[in-house]
Amino acid sequence: MVPLSWYVALSAMMFVTGLVGVLIRRNIVVVLLCIEIMLNAVNINFVAFSDYLHLIDGQIFVFFVITVAAAEVAIGLGIIISLFRLRESVNMDDYNLLKL
Amino acid sequence: MIQQLPFFYFGGMALVCAILVVTSRVAIYSAMALLGMFVHVAGLFIILEAPFLAGVQLLVYAGAILVLYLFVVMLLNLQGGGATSLQKQTPWAVILSLIAVGELGYLLVKTNFYPKLPAIPHPSVPTLGNTETIGMVLYTQYLFPFEVASIVLLIALVGAIVMARGRGRFRQE
Numbered sequence: 001m002v003p004l005s006w007y008v009a010l011s012a013m014m015f016v017t018g019l020v021g022v023l024i025r026r027n028i029v030v031v032l033l034c035i036e037i038m039l040n041a042v043n044i045n046f047v048a049f050s051d052y053l054h055l056i057d058g059q060i061f062v063f064f065v066i067t068v069a070a071a072e073v074a075i076g077l078g079i080i081i082s083l084f085r086l087r088e089s090v091n092m093d094d095y096n097l098l099k100l
Numbered sequence: 101m102i103q104q105l106p107f108f109y110f111g112g113m114a115l116v117c118a119i120l121v122v123t124s125r126v127a128i129y130s131a132m133a134l135l136g137m138f139v140h141v142a143g144l145f146i147i148l149e150a151p152f153l154a155g156v157q158l159l160v161y162a163g164a165i166l167v168l169y170l171f172v173v174m175l176l177n178l179q180g181g182g183a184t185s186l187q188k189q190t191p192w193a194v195i196l197s198l199i200a201v202g203e204l205g206y207l208l209v210k211t212n213f214y215p216k217l218p219a220i221p222h223p224s225v226p227t228l229g230n231t232e233t234i235g236m237v238l239y240t241q242y243l244f245p246f247e248v249a250s251i252v253l254l255i256a257l258v259g260a261i262v263m264a265r266g267r268g269r270f271r272q273e
Contacts, residue, residue: 002107002147005213010111014118016204020197021122024190029173030121030130036165037118037134040141043157051148053220056233059150060242063234066160067249071256073165077172078263084176090127093189 007048014041026092028083032076039069110143131169138162152231 014037021034043062050058080090087094117140120133138161145154228236238246 002104003214004217005211005215006107006111007144007148009208009211009213010115012204012207013115016200017115017118017122019200023193023197023200025122027127029127029169029176030124033121033130033134033169036161037121037137040114040137040161043153044141044144047145047148047150047153050150052217054222056237059153059230059234060238062150062153063156063238064245064249066156067253070160070165071252073168074256074260075263077168078260080172081175081264090176 004048004052007044011041011045011048014038014044017041028080028090028092028095031092032073032080035072035076036069039065106143106147110140110147114140114144127173128170131166131173134169135162135166138166150230152234 018034018037018041021037022031025031025034043065046058046062046065050056050062083095084090086097089095114137117133117137121130121137124130124133138157142154142157142162145151145157
């Protein structure tokens with residue numbers, strides 16, 4: 001039997017990996033991929049606690065997280081495509097339209 | 101130990117793939133590493149007795165979301181970024197990353213990995229299968245969030261179309 005805290009530790013490590021990726025990567029597509037890593041880390045936590053407590057609610061929440069992730073990807077990639085049309089670049093530092 | 105072997109395999113590979121996503125120079129390698137991560141997280145779900153979610157994870161994440169990413173990466177024809185010059189916010193990003201990693205390291209050092217958690221007894225009612233239980237709870241107790249989720253998906257659908265079509269015929273007509 002794997003202790004619950006190992007899952008929490010794994011989830012924390014994956015979350016920090018995604019967070020560091022969001023901070024240090026400048027390719028906007030890779031930043032979106034790193035957000036997926038963070039969402040998956042959260043999902044592992046939900047399912048681990050659902051297994052420990054024998055409650056199904058955690059798995060339902062994972063279901064909703066996956067829904068929101070799908071919506072986020074659709075919108076995010078749409079934004080990336082239209083930004084690329086505008087700037088011919090996927091580097092985040094080239095997007096400074098709203099900068100004063 | 102032999103019972104924990106699947107956890108170490110799936111968890112370790114998920115972590116390695118996540119690190120590969122962050123460190124790969126080429127966007128398409130990142131996307132393929134993310135595919136590996138999704139598959140291994142689905143394996144973790146199977147260990148955690150959530151086979152339905154493992155299937156959903158494979159279908160939605162590995163099947164749909166990743167294909168979308170690959171489409172965009174290929175559509176934009178992203179070459180390997182190469183070493184672009186450091187921008188002025190890079191030091192801040194590195195400092196914040198180091199803070200996050202340090203916090204994680206502190207937490208991992210401080211964690212008691214074998215706590216005496218109380219064992220939660222199994223519910224005595226005869227349980228349905230995993231998929232049946234999820235269906236029962238999703239369509240009774242969580243019916244309203246389910247409907248909200250469908251609206252979120254609808255908005256995402258419309259938004260993606262509007263975003264990606266650009267300054268199309270809407271303006272000219």
